[in-house]
Amino acid sequence: MFPGIDGFRWTVDHIVFLSLFFAVALTILATVVSAAWRTVRDFRTHRAIEFCWQSGFSELPQSDRRCRHELAGRVISRTCDNAFDCRHCSQYSQFAVLPASGTAHDLGLNYPEDRCYHRGHTWVKAEQDGTVTVGLDPLADHLLGSPDAVRMPDLGSEIELNQTAWRMSKNGNEIRVRAPLEGTVTGVGGPKQGWYLKMHPRLDPHDPATLRHLLRGAELHGWLTHELERLQLQLRPSQAAPSLADGGVLLPDLMDALPDADWDTVLADTFLEL
Amino acid sequence: MSARYGMVIDVDRCTGCGACMVACSAENNVPALPQATARTGLTPLLVRTVANRAQGAARREAFIPIMCMHCEHETPCVSVCPQQAVEVDKATGIVMQMPQRCLGCRYCMTACPYHARYFNWWDPAWPAGMEKSLNPGVAVRMRGVVEKCNLCHARLHSAKEKAAAAGKREIDPADYIPACVEACPTAAIRFGNLSDRNDPVSQEANSPEAFRLLARLGTEPKVYYKSKEAWVRALAQSSSGRSSEPGSESQPAEVQHG
């Protein structure tokens, strides 16, 4: 192995054998070291965070990855291939100009126009003073009702887009609420009027590009219809066939009303966990 | 000047007394293990009983001592040992086994066509008191390593020390005699330097009556056998004693372990 051993003589065999062996060993070592070093580098350049979201996104079932333009009726069918990152989507503008379609009917949920909505069921409202408020949307609120525990982030902490805004737990299920925007936490509030965060966003909230990735207007309706269909399928009694939506109103405190449902799957699909 | 130590064994003179085996065991500190069988025992020198295929009055038996043949050409055990625990000593032609480097993988045992290698299946043990009679010049081997005849290399070592003490460069051949050669009452086993043309053993090895076992394998063993009996000479080939008809239930020449 090493030429320092007693009686070792360099022969052609030794040269060939040892060089092959060391070449292989070094390649293997280089692979591991390279992977480790790239991992460290990803963390240092904050790419790790993006990557965690992209990895989680790609594990979602296809039905949860519909493009917003499909939800708005601008295209017949399209699956998002960019991790919902409309800000950096090369085809966003090409689809955005198409006319939206789809008939609206009352879903029994109040989604005000003054805010934009994240696919993880949070809303973002740009305030006059340059901060934003982030809260849980009505559908999530109806599901959770009053949570058993809430862990809000510390004031002054940084949160990243699509990473954890805050955590809640209910009936033994852990819920991670995904952040719709990146920024610094300046205030937390709740439970009256729901739990919410106040944030100083990293990007200018009044720039349309900043909130481009959030849903609004015609998209909302398509999205919520799809979400309610999904909930209906997932929460129905197992013996029953799927039934048509009949305009019924979503009950509040669903987790308490239907304790036997498979909440693990329902919450994962709702809050975009894998 | 390098030597090529070898042996000539006169099969016609071997009486099968087994003194060589006893001497070998004593010299090499081979343990006396009651639980060992014919197939698991340690016998660096083993006398095998062979017979011709005749019955009744025509039946003949002979004794063939088998030990490491110290093969010279592409020595099978040397080329296969994964950690070079075996090597051919260029100065003497002896195939040296290093038990302290041996891993116990037994690949050399698979490679040896003469079955001259033995594995220490047990830790060595002697009846109480017998350990006092061990040879201090030879290391005892632990279990899990392979060993074999090394032409009593410790005696070569003593001969060299003696020559060095006397200020000589070459050993006196009379000082280096392996234990089996010394013990044989009929001088059937003879030992010498095959490179030395004046050595009588070398001359005997070159005589037409001498033969080697499995010579066609091409390993160039340095242990020669001698016999005037044709049936004994035929034993040296691999197919001697087997029926020439394929598929028949023939038995090879009878064997008993000495």
Next chain:
Amino acid sequence: MASATVADSRVADGKWIARGAERTSLPRFLLWLSPWAVVLAAGVYAAGLCLYYGLNQTNMDNRFAFGLWIFLDLGMIALGAGAFFTGFLVYILKRAELRPILNTAVVVGFICYSGAVAILMIDVGQPLRAWFTFWHPNTHSMLTEVTFCISCYLLVLCLEYIPLLLRNRQLRKLPSFLVFEHQLHKLVPVLAGVGALLSFFHQGSLGGLYGVLRGRPFAFRQGIFIWPSTFFLFILSAIASGPSFLMLVTAAVEKLTGKRLVPVELFRRLGFISGVLLGIYVAAKSIDTLIWINFTSPAVGFAPWQYYMYKPFGTPILFAEIVLFGLLPAFLLTFRPTAERRGWLLSAAALACGGVLLNRFILTVQTLALPTLSFDEFLQYTPSWQEVASFTGVIAYGVIIYSLSYRYLPMFAPAKGEITDVSRH
């Protein structure tokens, strides 16, 4: 309104199981594992006896220096060849249709190689001296080559297994694991290439172990340069049986879990690859046998018929090895009417694997049983219970590892970005 399927939320260790995956309840799973655990425990005990008391616990002796364990090693390594070969096909030759079987291949390979190394450590007389081979390598010895390559390859398999482990649902939650897995996964083609190179050499060298034995004309073969023909024959037979073995493992898992885990087409494809390679192997082996019978063996004075004089190793065994377990499965795996029927396909795959095991057995055991000196006997050998228990212990180890991997890791999940349906595996 309880759900009828046992979704992961119902299972006691559900949070370790991929979301949406259906697994049996924890008590039933433990019930499945328990007999295997008992067998494994017996194996560990037997191995412990051998390590403590020495190899006299086995029935090996000075004539049968290699026994059941070496046969097991060679057999497992041959069957585990599916790991490197599938990796080679998927990453180097870009045959993406084999992707679904890749995880199984890695786990099976890991099991086979780690089991083989474990048995080797008990088989040698002085396991603590194992590092001597690395310190004093004998470049002429096939066994040195085997040692180096298998050690490196086991390392490669561990590195290929780690990304799969890190995809466990709970382990993924740690961002450092998630990102490391991703980065390592990007480099898997490099590992696959290195693995293929290493495997080529060590599968071959295992054949070379016997082919170079000048002192055993039954095993000795001529070849090309320093490599006897058995070098190439072993590689061929290993890559021929690897896909078949993977097929059998996957079919067994599908049967036990009651789910269709891979596309049906994949089985046929594996069978076809196996069949074609097996056909090439049979042709090469036949030519090699003819050369051996007519030239190699007689040249050193050993007439070939004398090898087959002893029951039960008569000429039927040669016929069985080449025709019954070689030509027949090669035909069945490639002939469309049989290849399309699952029963025939799996039987043929079993025959193919059996053929490889038979070949390894012949070279390991028959070689040593046969006499070399004219006054030798043909000897028999029966393994001791310690040897058998260690053997079965390794098999149990394999089943346990695979069961745990199936339960907690996404073995059969579709690749990222692939179209999936709502139900996840």
